Amino acid sequence: xxxxxxxxxxxxxxxxxxxxxxxxxxxxxxxxxxxxxxxxxxxxxxxxxxxxxxxxxxxxxxxxxxxxxxxxxxxxxxxxxxxxxxxxxxxxxxxxxxxxxxxxxxxxxxxxxxxxxxxxxxxxxxxxxxxxxxxxxxxxxxxxxxxxxxxxxxxxxxxxxxxxxxxxxxxxxxxxxxxxxxxxxxxxxxxxxxxxxxxxxxxxxxxxxxxxxxxxxxxxxxxxxxxxxxxxxxxxxxxxxxxxxxxxxxxxxxxxxxxxxxxxxxxxxxxxxxxxxxxxxxxxxxxxxxxxxxxxxxxxxxxxxxxxxxxxxxxxxxxxxxxx
Amino acid sequence: xxxxxxxxxxxxxxxxxxxxxxxxxxxxxxxxxxxxxxxxxxxxxxxxxxxxxxxxxxxxxxxxxxxxxxxxxxxxxxxxxxxxxxxxxxxxxxxxxxxxxxxxxxxxxxxxxxxxxxxxxxxxxxxxxxxxxxxxxxxxxxxxxxxxxxxxxxxxxxxxxxxxxxxxxxxxxxxxxxxxxxxxxxxxxxxxxxxxxxxxxxxxxxxxxxxxxxxxxxxxxxxxxxxxxxxxxxxxxxxxxxxxxxxxxxxxxxxxxxxxxxxxxxxxxxxxxxxxxxxxxxxxxxxxxxxxxxxxxxxxxxxxxx
Numbered sequence: 278x279x280x281x282x283x284x285x286x287x288x289x290x291x292x293x294x295x296x297x298x299x300x301x302x303x304x305x306x307x308x309x310x311x312x313x314x315x316x317x318x319x320x321x322x323x324x325x326x327x328x329x330x331x332x333x334x335x336x337x338x339x340x341x342x343x344x345x346x347x348x349x350x351x352x353x354x355x356x357x358x359x360x361x362x363x364x365x366x367x368x369x370x371x372x373x374x375x376x377x378x379x380x381x382x383x384x385x386x387x388x389x390x391x392x393x394x395x396x397x398x399x400x401x402x403x404x405x406x407x408x409x410x411x412x413x414x415x416x417x418x419x420x421x422x423x424x425x426x427x428x429x430x431x432x433x434x435x436x437x438x439x440x441x442x443x444x445x446x447x448x449x450x451x452x453x454x455x456x457x458x459x460x461x462x463x464x465x466x467x468x469x470x471x472x473x474x475x476x477x478x479x480x481x482x483x484x485x486x487x488x489x490x491x492x493x494x495x496x497x498x499x500x501x502x503x504x505x506x507x508x509x510x511x512x513x514x515x516x517x518x519x520x521x522x523x524x525x526x527x528x529x530x531x532x533x534x535x536x537x538x539x540x541x542x543x544x545x546x547x548x549x550x551x552x553x554x555x556x557x558x559x560x561x562x563x564x565x566x567x568x569x570x571x572x573x574x575x576x577x578x579x580x581x582x583x584x585x586x587x588x589x590x591x592x593x594x595x596x597x598x599x600x601x
Numbered sequence: 602x603x604x605x606x607x608x609x610x611x612x613x614x615x616x617x618x619x620x621x622x623x624x625x626x627x628x629x630x631x632x633x634x635x636x637x638x639x640x641x642x643x644x645x646x647x648x649x650x651x652x653x654x655x656x657x658x659x660x661x662x663x664x665x666x667x668x669x670x671x672x673x674x675x676x677x678x679x680x681x682x683x684x685x686x687x688x689x690x691x692x693x694x695x696x697x698x699x700x701x702x703x704x705x706x707x708x709x710x711x712x713x714x715x716x717x718x719x720x721x722x723x724x725x726x727x728x729x730x731x732x733x734x735x736x737x738x739x740x741x742x743x744x745x746x747x748x749x750x751x752x753x754x755x756x757x758x759x760x761x762x763x764x765x766x767x768x769x770x771x772x773x774x775x776x777x778x779x780x781x782x783x784x785x786x787x788x789x790x791x792x793x794x795x796x797x798x799x800x801x802x803x804x805x806x807x808x809x810x811x812x813x814x815x816x817x818x819x820x821x822x823x824x825x826x827x828x829x830x831x832x833x834x835x836x837x838x839x840x841x842x843x844x845x846x847x848x849x850x851x852x853x854x855x856x857x858x859x860x861x862x863x864x865x866x867x868x869x870x871x872x873x874x875x876x877x878x879x880x881x882x883x884x885x886x887x888x889x890x891x892x893x894x895x896x897x898x899x900x901x902x903x904x905x906x907x
Contacts, residue, residue, distance in 0.1 A: 491689070493685050493687060493689035494689055494691060496657075496659055496677075496683070496685065496689070497683075497685070497689050497691075499658075499659060499676075499677040500657065500658075500659075500677045500678070500679060500681070500682060500683050501679055501702070501703055501706045501707075501757075502677065502678055502679060502706070503706060507706075511691070511694075511702060512691065515691070515693040516692075516693075594692070594693030594737075595692070595693070595739075
C-alpha cells in the first residue's frame with residue numbers, strides 16, 4: 278500500500294523533492310529491514326528439505342524458474358520445427374498425404390501456470406460481475422426484491438471455496454459433456470468456483486450504492502418523469518459507481534485467493550497446482566520455489582487491485598476523490 | 602370569479618407512524634392565480650415542505666388534492682418544476698448537461714437539436730451562468746449551483762415553479778444577489794411561483810401574497826397577507842417604506858407572537874417520533890391560536906369560494 282501512495286503525493290504542480298524522497302525511503306527501508314530479518318531468521322530453521330531459504334536463495338530459485346521457462350520454450354520451438362519439416366517432407370512425396378499437427382506436450386512452467394491462473398481469475402471475475410452488478414442494481418432499487426434475496430445472499434456469502442469445489446466439479450462433469458471441448462473442464466470448474474465466491478461483495482456493495490442515491494436526485498428524476506432506463510443510466514449508476522468499484526475490488530481480491538486454493542485442492546492447472554506439485558516433489562529446491570510462487574501470488578494480487586483502482590479512476594466522474 | 606389557476610383543495614396529510622397516524626397538515630386550502638408569486642412561511646416543522654411536495658406530486662395527500670388549470674394533478678411532472686434547497690444537480694454532469702437533461706426530456710420531438718441547444722444557452726444566460734457551461738457542479742460556488750438549479754427548472758417551461766427554500770443554504774450577500782436575479786427574471790417571464798421560505802424579508806420583497814402557516818402538527822393556514830407594493834422593488838429604497846415595514850411587522854408578529862415556536866429546540870419535521878407532553882401542549886395551544894387567526898384572516902375565504 279505504501280508504494281501506492283507515491284504517485285498521488287505528486288498531484289500538485291510543484292513536486293516537493295524532500296517530501297517525495299521521504300515517501301520513497303520510508304517504505305523502502307521497511308522493506309530492507311524485512312528482508313534482513315527474513316534472511317537472519319530463515320537460516321536458523323532446519324527442515325526436512327534443508328534450511329529455510331532466505332531472500333537470496335529465493336531470488337536464485339526465481340532465476341532458475343526463468344531459465345527453465347526459456348529452456349522449455351526452446352524445446353517447444355524445436356518440436357514445432359521438426360514437426361513442420363516432417364510434414365513438409367510428407368507433402369512433397371505425396372500431396373494428398375494426411376498431415377498430423379500435434380501440440381507440444383511439455384510440462385507447463387511457472388510462467389505458464391501464472392498465465393493460466395490469470396485467465397481463470399479474470400473469467401470467473403467477469404462472470405461474477407455480469408451476474409452481480411445487475412442483481413445488485415435491482416435489489417438496490419426495489420426493497421422487496423432485496424428483502425427476498427437477502428437471506429440467500431447471507432447464507433451463500435460465507436461459504437468457503439473448498440466447500441463449493443466438490444459440488445461444482447460434479448455438476449460441471451455431468452453437464453459439460455462435449456467431444457471437442459472449447460474449454461477444459463478444470464478451467465471451467467476453477468472459474469465457476471471463483472465466480473461463486475467473489476460475486477457477493479460486488480452484489481452487496483452495488484445494492485447499497487444504488488439504495489443510497491441522493492433522494493433529491495431521485496426526486497429530480499421523478500419531476501422530469503425520466504424513463505426507468507434513463508433514471509438508472511443517468512442518475513443511479515453514476516452515483517453508485519464508487520460503491521460498485523469498492524465491491525469489484527473486494528471481489529477480485531477474494532477471487533484471486535479462492536482460485537489458488539481451488540487449484541491446489543482440485544489439481545487444476547495454475548499457480549496453486551505449481552505450489553502443490555513443488556510441495557509433493559520435496560527436493561531441496563522446493564521450499565525456495567514455493568516461496569517464489571507465494572511472493573508472485575502476493576504481487577499479482579496487488580497488481581490486480583491496482584488495475585481495478587486505475588479502472589475506477591478512468592470510469593468514475595469524480596476525479597478528485599481520494600482512492601486508496 | 603374565474604376558476605383559479607392552481608387550487609390547493611382542502612389538503613390533509615397524515616403520515617403513518619408506529620404509534621398511529623401523524624397529522625401533518627389539516628385542511629390546507631388556498632388558490633394561486635396565474636403569474637402570481639406566492640411565499641409560504643412558517644416555523645420549522647410546520648409542514649411547508651409537505652405542502653410543496655404535494656403540489657409537486659412527490660407526496661400524495663391523504664385527503665383533498667391539487668387542481669392545476671382545472672385538471673387534478675396525479676404524480677410529479679415537468680409542468681411543476683421544483684428548485685430544491687440544495688440545488689440537486691447531478692455532480693457528474695456539467696452545468697450545460699444538467700440543464701440539457703431536463704430540456705431533452707421536456708422538448709423531445711418539439712424542438713430540433715439546434716433549438717434545444719439555444720434554449721439551454723438562453724436559460725443559462727438568464728441566470729448569468731453562460732460563462733461556466735463545461736464546469737462540474739463541484740467547481741462552482743453554492744450560489745452558482747443554485748442559479749443552475751433555477752435555470753434547469755425554468756428551462757422546463759413549467760406552469761408553476763416550485764421553490765423549496767431556494768436560497769436557504771446561501772450566505773446573506775449571495776442570497777440577496779439571487780433575490781435580485783429572481784426578481785429580474787420574474788419581471789421578464791411572469792411565472793407562477795410558489796416559494797417556501799423562513800426569511801421574512803425575502804418573503805415580503807419577492808411575493809405578491811404570503812401564506813403564513815400555523816405550527817404543526819395538524820398545521821393549516823394561519824393568515825394570508827397580500828403584498829401590495831409596486832414593482833420593480835428595490836430593497837434599499839424599500840427599507841424606509843412604511844408599507845413595506847408594515848408588512849414585515851405583520852409577518853413577524855404572526856411568527857413570533859401568535860405562533861411563537863414552542864418546538865424550536867426540537868428536531869425538524871420527523872413524524873416518526875411519539876408526541877411528547879410538550880408537543881401535545883403545543884397542539885392545544887396551536888388550536889387556540891388558530892381560532893384567533895381565523896378572525897384576522899378574511900382572505901382565507903377566497904380559497905374556499907372556488
